[in-house]
Amino acid sequence: MAWRCSGNSNEELIQNLARAHIIKDPAVKAAMLAVDRGHFSRYKPYEDAPQTIGHQSTISAPHMHAAALESLSPYLGEGAKVLDIGSGSGYLTVCMAHMVGPTGRVVGVEHIPELVEQSKKNTAKDQPSFLEEGRVAFFAADGRVGFPQEAPYDCIHVGAAAESMHKELVEQLKAPGRMFIPVSDRAGQGIYVVDKDKNGRVTKSRTMDVWYVPLTDVQTQYER
Numbered sequence: 001m002a003w004r005c006s007g008n009s010n011e012e013l014i015q016n017l018a019r020a021h022i023i024k025d026p027a028v029k030a031a032m033l034a035v036d037r038g039h040f041s042r043y044k045p046y047e048d049a050p051q052t053i054g055h056q057s058t059i060s061a062p063h064m065h066a067a068a069l070e071s072l073s074p075y076l077g078e079g080a081k082v083l084d085i086g087s088g089s090g091y092l093t094v095c096m097a098h099m100v101g102p103t104g105r106v107v108g109v110e111h112i113p114e115l116v117e118q119s120k121k122n123t124a125k126d127q128p129s130f131l132e133e134g135r136v137a138f139f140a141a142d143g144r145v146g147f148p149q150e151a152p153y154d155c156i157h158v159g160a161a162a163e164s165m166h167k168e169l170v171e172q173l174k175a176p177g178r179m180f181i182p183v184s185d186r187a188g189q190g191i192y193v194v195d196k197d198k199n200g201r202v203t204k205s206r207t208m209d210v211w212y213v214p215l216t217d218v219q220t221q222y223e224r
C-alpha cells in the first residue's frame with residue numbers, strides 16, 4: 001500500500017518507504033534523505049502519489065522513484081555516467097547525482113523547455129553545487145532517441161511510457177549497463193529492466209505494472 005508511506009516531512013516520507021521495504025539499499029535511502037522533494041513539487045511533496053508540475057506532466061510518486069533507484073543502484077556508483085529521460089521536475093536526476101558522487105555525471109533530458117528551466121531552478125534550491133560542478137545537466141530534447149552527444153551510459157532511466165523499446169536507448173547503454181523503462185505492451189504498461197552484459201548480450205524482464213504519462217512528441221502531450 002504505497003500511499004501509506006506518505007509523511008509530513010521529507011524525512012518521514014523516506015523513513016516510511018524504508019519501513020515498507022520499498023527502500024532497502026542504504027545508498028538509495030541516503031540520496032532520498034539528502035534531496036528534499038519540497039524543492040521539486042509545489043503540491044503535497046511528501047504524499048506518496050504523483051503530483052502535477054504543469055505542462056500535462058507530473059513528478060512521479062515517491063515509491064516509483066524509490067523503485068527506480070533500487071533497480072539502478074548497482075550502476076549508480078561513484079563516477080557513473082547516467083541518462084534520465086523525461087527528467088520533468090529534476091528530482092530523480094538530482095537523487096541519482098547524489099549517488100554517482102562528484103566524479104559522476106547525470107544528464108536530464110526533457111522535451112518541454114519550460115520544465116527544463118524549472119528543473120534547473122529546483123536543483124539550484126536543493127543542490128546548487130551539482131549544477132555548478134556539472135554533476136547534473138539538463139537539456140531540452142526529444143529523449144526518444146536518447147542523448148547520443150554524451151553516450152555511452154552506465155544506466156538509463158526513462159520517466160515516461162514508451163510505445164516500444166527504442167533501439168537507440170539500448171545502443172547507448174555501456175556493456176555492462178542497465179535501463180529502467182516503462183513500456184506499453186499488450187498487457188498494459190509495465191516496467192522493463194533491460195540488462196546489457198559485458199559481452200553486449202541484452203536481456204529484458206518485466207517487473208511490475210505501472211501507469212506513466214506517455215513518451216511522446218510535444219504537441220501530442222499538450223493535446224492529451
Ligand SMILES: C[S@@+](CC[C@H](N)C(=O)[O-])C[C@H]1O[C@@H](n2cnc3c(N)ncnc32)[C@H](O)[C@@H]1O
Nearest residue numbers: 057059060086087088089111143159160215216
Ligand atoms: C511522469 S513525468 C516524470 C518526470 C520526472 N521523472 C519527475 O519525477 O519529475 C514524464 C516526463 O517525461 C517528459 N517527456 C514525455 N515525452 C518526452 C520525450 N519524447 N522526450 C523527453 N521528455 C519527454 C514529460 O514532459 C514529463 O515531464
